[in-house]
Amino acid sequence: MSSFGKRAEKFFGKLADKAAPQQHQEQPHYPQEPQSQGNHENSFQQPFVAPPLDDHVVEAQPPQQPTNTFTADGTLEALKLPDEHHNSIPDFSRVGYREGHVRVPIVPVSVIIEPSNNDTMDDTDRIQSAIDQVSAQPLEPIGEDGAAVRGAVLLKAGVYRVAGALIIRASGVVLRGEGQDETGTIVVATGAIQRDFILVNGMLSSDMGTLEKQQALAKTKEMMPTNGYKSSKKPKTTTTAGVYVPVGETHIPVESIVGFSIGERIVIERPGSDEWINDIGMDSLPPRPDSAASVQWKKETFTFKFERTILGIDDVTSSLIIDIPMVMSLDPKYPPAKVYELIYRNPMISDVGVENMRLVSEYDPVDSEDESHGWYAVVMDNTLHGWVADVTTMHFVSGIFASTWSRYVTIQDCSVLYPVSKPTEGGRRYQLCLNGQMGLVKRCFTNNARHDFITLARPNVFVDSTGVDANNDTGPHERWAMGTLYDNITCNTINVRQRLWKGSGQGWSGAYQVVYNCTAKSSKSCFQDAPGSTNWIVGFKGGQTEQPEFMAQSTQVRAANATVEPRSLYWAQLVARVGDVQLVENRVGEAGRMSYPPPQ
Numbered sequence: 383m384s385s386f387g388k389r390a391e392k393f394f395g396k397l398a399d400k401a402a403p404q405q406h407q408e409q410p411h412y413p414q415e416p417q418s419q420g421n422h423e424n425s426f427q428q429p430f431v432a433p434p435l436d437d438h439v440v441e442a443q444p445p446q447q448p449t450n451t452f453t454a455d456g457t458l459e460a461l462k463l464p465d466e467h468h469n470s471i472p473d474f475s476r477v478g479y480r481e482g483h484v485r486v487p488i489v490p491v492s493v494i495i496e497p498s499n500n501d502t503m504d505d506t507d508r509i510q511s512a513i514d515q516v517s518a519q520p521l522e523p524i525g526e527d528g529a530a531v532r533g534a535v536l537l538k539a540g541v542y543r544v545a546g547a548l549i550i551r552a553s554g555v556v557l558r559g560e561g562q563d564e565t566g567t568i569v570v571a572t573g574a575i576q577r578d579f580i581l582v583n584g585m586l587s588s589d590m591g592t593l594e595k596q597q598a599l600a601k602t603k604e605m606m607p608t609n610g611y612k613s614s615k616k617p618k619t620t621t622t623a624g625v626y627v628p629v630g631e632t633h634i635p636v637e638s639i640v641g642f643s644i645g646e647r648i649v650i651e652r653p654g655s656d657e658w659i660n661d662i663g664m665d666s667l668p669p670r671p672d673s674a675a676s677v678q679w680k681k682e683t684f685t686f687k688f689e690r691t692i693l694g695i696d697d698v699t700s701s702l703i704i705d706i707p708m709v710m711s712l713d714p715k716y717p718p719a720k721v722y723e724l725i726y727r728n729p730m731i732s733d734v735g736v737e738n739m740r741l742v743s744e745y746d747p748v749d750s751e752d753e754s755h756g757w758y759a760v761v762m763d764n765t766l767h768g769w770v771a772d773v774t775t776m777h778f779v780s781g782i783f784a785s786t787w788s789r790y791v792t793i794q795d796c797s798v799l800y801p802v803s804k805p806t807e808g809g810r811r812y813q814l815c816l817n818g819q820m821g822l823v824k825r826c827f828t829n830n831a832r833h834d835f836i837t838l839a840r841p842n843v844f845v846d847s848t849g850v851d852a853n854n855d856t857g858p859h860e861r862w863a864m865g866t867l868y869d870n871i872t873c874n875t876i877n878v879r880q881r882l883w884k885g886s887g888q889g890w891s892g893a894y895q896v897v898y899n900c901t902a903k904s905s906k907s908c909f910q911d912a913p914g915s916t917n918w919i920v921g922f923k924g925g926q927t928e929q930p931e932f933m934a935q936s937t938q939v940r941a942a943n944a945t946v947e948p949r950s951l952y953w954a955q956l957v958a959r960v961g962d963v964q965l966v967e968n969r970v971g972e973a974g975r976m977s978y979p980p981p982q
Contacts, residue, residue: 458958461951462630463940465916470630471896472707474867475955477843478822478970479769479792480527483960485969486735486769486792486976487525489556492516492533497540504572506546506593509537509557514588517552529733529767534558537567537739539981545573547591547600550582553731559739560981562774562797567739571756571778575600578758579741579778584731585609585764601757609730609764609787611649611687614723617641621719622700627712629865629894629916632693633701634708636721642692642702647724650688652710653717654681662913667887676887684862686710688840689724689789689819706820709841709865709894713914730766730789737771738978743778745802753803753810758783762791763818771795771976779803781813781828786839788818795975798828806832806853808885813849816842816866823847833859834873837892841865845952849873855907858892860885862912866892869952871900876924878917879908880934897922898951909937921946 462470479486493512498505512535521530531554539560548569550557557580559567571579573593577600581591585607589595599605619642621627622635634650642648659665659679667676688710694703702721712719743756759775762768763785774797775781781798784791798813805811811832814823817839826847828834834849835856840863848871849856855875858866868876878895881888893915905925911917911934919939926939940946948954957966967973 458954461920461946463918463920464628464630467626467711467916468628468631469711469894469916470628471918471951472630472709472841472865472894473955473959474841474843474865474896474952475959476706477790477820477841478824479767479790480529481790481820482792482822482956483966483970484526484529485974486771486794487529487531487733488976488978489524489531489534489554489558489735491536491558491979492519494536494538495542496538497542499540501543503543504545504593505542506544506548506591509535509542509544509548510546510588510591513548513550513555513557516555517550517588521554524733530554531556531733536560537569539566540568542567542569543572544569544579545575546593546596547577548580549586549588549591550580550734550736551584551586551588551731552734553584554733556735556737557739558735558737558978560978561738562740562772569739569741571741571743571759573744574746574754576754576757576779577601578605578761578783579743579756580736580760581605582731582734582736582760582762582768583607583764585728606785607728607764610727611722612725612727614725616723618720618722620721621712623718624714625712626714627708627719629709629711630707632704632707633696633699634704634712634721635699635701637700639695639697639700639702642695642721644692644694646692648690648692648702648704649720649722649724650690650704650708651720651722652686652688652712653720654684654686655716656681658713658716659684662890664887664889667889668883670883676883678887679861679889686840686864706841711894711915728764730764730787732765732767734762734765735769735771736760736773737769737976738773740774740776741778742776743802745777750802751804753779755779755802759798761785762788764788766790768792769794772978773797774799776800777802779810780815783812783815784818784821786817788816788821790820791816791818791822793821793823794825796826798826798831800830805830811852811854812836814844814847816844818842828852833857835868835871837863837866839863841867843867843869843952844871845869845950847871850903858895860888860891862890863892863895865894867896867898867952868900869896869898869950871897873900873902875904875906876900876902876922877908878919878937879910879930880912880932882932893917896920896951899945899949900924909939910934911937920951 464470519532534556619636664679690704746752756778803810813828813831821842828849831852832854835844852874855877856873857877890912899921902924
């Protein structure tokens with residue numbers, strides 16, 4: 383073995399020993415589970431010790447017959463596992479903040495806020511004023527890869543009560559606390575407004591977080607503005623006719639390379655088509671059991687747009703060489719993909735974060751299904767390179783959400799605990815949700831979810847994270863989510879499947895999904911391949927249902943009830959790309975956890 387290989391092996395071993403929270407080590411202290419009655423006012427300050435995770439982990443069982451043969455030798459080349467169309471496991475190593483290999487910066491403090499120590503005071507305005515003050519400061523370079531920041535608002539340890547919402551709308555602004563436990567910074571979403579609590583979104587104005595605005599606008603379209611792409615004067619092109627571009631490919635053959643340049647950010651737009659929707663059976667969805675009609679898929683809704691950067695141009699083959707592999711095949715039987723310069727219609731903010739605090743939603747203490755309170759604890763949207771780190775959320779309907787127009791967002795070392803809502807209805811208890819592109823969740827923990835780790839977009843990664851006591855599944859949720867890696871995830875159930883009429887006609891939940899060295903507690907997991915697509919299930923430990931809700935082609939499970947080497951596909955790919963084990967470990971591995979200045 384080469385010296386690099388020995389160092390990599392040592393690194394992966396360290397990660398296996400230290401990865402949190404699913405490994406067997408001392409667990410952090412979490413707040414008390416909500417009770418249907420009792421003194422609600424102070425419930426968020428009462429600590430308890432989380433139950434040992436051993437009770438929630440499935441013991442590996444001997445492979446069931448028939449045995450699926452897995453012959454990969456543990457190298458990344460062997461783990462590509464191409465199908466008959468040469469679709470292969472993509473390289474996921476460029477997800478997360480600054481493409482995953484850059485340490486999240488510790489941003490200098492610009493404004494310090496002390497707790498009011500007044501249980502009746504609304505702190506919304508003074509916290510928002512501090513955020514706005516920092517937002518007006520000039521950007522200063524920090525760290526690596528072009529990061530620039532303005533400063534951090536530090537909420538000193540204590541309790542803050544926020545009746546509205548908090549909005550970060552400028553680049554380089556961080557909201558930081560002094561710890562997640564009962565002696566740290568606790569920000570309480572007070573009152574009975576059903577709203578998202580901390581919004582990191584460059585398309586919102588700061589006054590939209592006031593109590594009055596939230597009473598009028600919470601959960602409306604005004605609070606969830608949609609971005610888009612501007613047309614460019616530069617040349618456009620299409621993919622070469624008659625050429626199949628498989629998943630995992632980085633060389634995109636195009637009709638013309640004229641006008642494109644190395645380093646340029648582009649959009650690869652695969653048009654929706656009636657023929658494709660017909661081929662996968664999504665234009666004939668049956669009605670729901672209650673006789674309500676399913677929403678048939680329409681081509682206008684299924685135009686997929688992938689953001690990429692040009693790393694090279696091949697004059698000989700007229701190809702653009704992109705940084706992130708395709709996570710959806712480009713089949714020449716359907717209309718060709720369009721390729722054009724990426725220009726956002728509205729500016730995206732960058733280098734923004736929420737970190738090192740506990741967020742708690744008030745709720746009706748006599749109603750365990752109350753929903754007139756905080757919805758998502760943190761939502762990032764219209765954001766390019768952001769993070770949520772060392773944040774605990776409690777009692778919200780859902781947890782932390784990187785929304786549709788988020789790009790390169792990292793959610794790390796967070797816990798999403800004890801949601802309060804109707805437990806089994808749709809759209810609730812989405813604990814850690816990636817709905818944008820190039821998102822990363824690592825070393826996170828959830829409980830009592832409907833969906834612990836959920837995605838509706840492409841590509842995204844969940845790694846080294848655990849969910850316990852969910853009443854539904856982890857996995858792609860609906861309508862053809864593409865290119866997600868679930869890597870060393872422990873949870874109740876993992877599904878990649880046909881959902882047909884579920885929801886309003888969710889159909890195929892996802893395609894080209896990778897489940898790697900994951901563990902499911904239940905025996906109800908289901909893996910199915912949509913027509914013309916492939917999923918890769920490798921090293922899955924847990925039972926699979928013998929009676930899928932909807933019949934479809936079963937996915938081949940490789941190395942069932944075994945652990946495959948390398949331990950983590952994501953970390954192995956990242957180390958291979960960077961080429962320096964120690965650099966990865968120190969910057970973004972276990973040694974690269976956020977380290978905050980001590981409280982003063």
